[in-house]
Structure formats: structure tokens, C-alpha cells
Amino acid sequence: MGQNYGIAVPPAHGGAPHRAPARYLVLIDAGGPTVARLFLATREPVAEFDAGSEEVAVMTQGLVPARGADGPEWDRALEGHSADERAAAEVYTLDV
Incomplete structure (x- = not known):
């Protein structure tokens, strides 16, 4: 039986690079509701969520x-x- 009382030691952090930050936030009508879409600088989509969320107000x-x-x-x-x-x-260019 180990002496760690059942609490595992977390593994070391990997050296993987971080994901690139989102550069653009686009608020666009999606056939009814308005959605917020996040894109990288390359215009690759990252996320999509409700444009009425609090996060949109904070980001913009x-x-x-x-x-x-x-x-x-x-x-x-x-x-x-x-x-x-x-x-x-509406296209917002986010501070990176």
C-alpha cells in the first residue's frame, strides 16, 4: 500500500504549444437568432455561441x-x- 493516502501526484505538464488566440469575433444573424463566432487570424473557426451572452459584452x-x-x-x-x-x-478585432 502506498503512503500517499490515495491522492495521486499530478503528471508533469507537457511541452505542447498553446492554441493560437482568437483574433476575430463576428456577430451575425443565423436565420433568426444572432450568434457570436470566434475565428483565428487565419479565419479558421474556433467557437460559436449565443451573442446575448455576458462573455460577448466583456470581449467587445x-x-x-x-x-x-x-x-x-x-x-x-x-x-x-x-x-x-x-x-x-459586426466584426470585432480582438486585442491579442
Whole structure:
């Protein structure tokens, strides 16, 4: 029987690199409700959640959004959204 009283020693931290931080927050209509979508600098999607959540208010505090995500750089990232939804989207560039 061990002398550690059943509490295991946590393993050493791995040397794996951290995930890249999200660079863009896009608030966009999704056929009814507005959703918040997080993207990396490469426009790769990271997360999607309700735009009315408290986290959105915290992330956007003091930031001014760009209106519209209808440029070619957003074509692949927002391909499931209509042209009208993309034109009305608010794009926040997050401080990294």
C-alpha cells in the first residue's frame, strides 16, 4: 500500500504549444437568432455561441466593430450565411 493516502501526484505538464488566440469575433444573424463566432487570424473557426451572452459584452467592451463580413477573406469562414447576413454582421478585432 502506498503512503500517499490515495491522492495521486499530478503528471508533469507537457511541452505542447498553446492554441493560437482568437483574433476575430463576428456577430451575425443565423436565420433568426444572432450568434457570436470566434475565428483565428487565419479565419479558421474556433467557437460559436449565443451573442446575448455576458462573455460577448466583456470581449467587445471598448471595441468598435467593422460593419459587414462580405469581403473575400470571409467567403470560406462564413459560407453558410447569406449575403444579407454577412453584410449586416459586426466584426470585432480582438486585442491579442
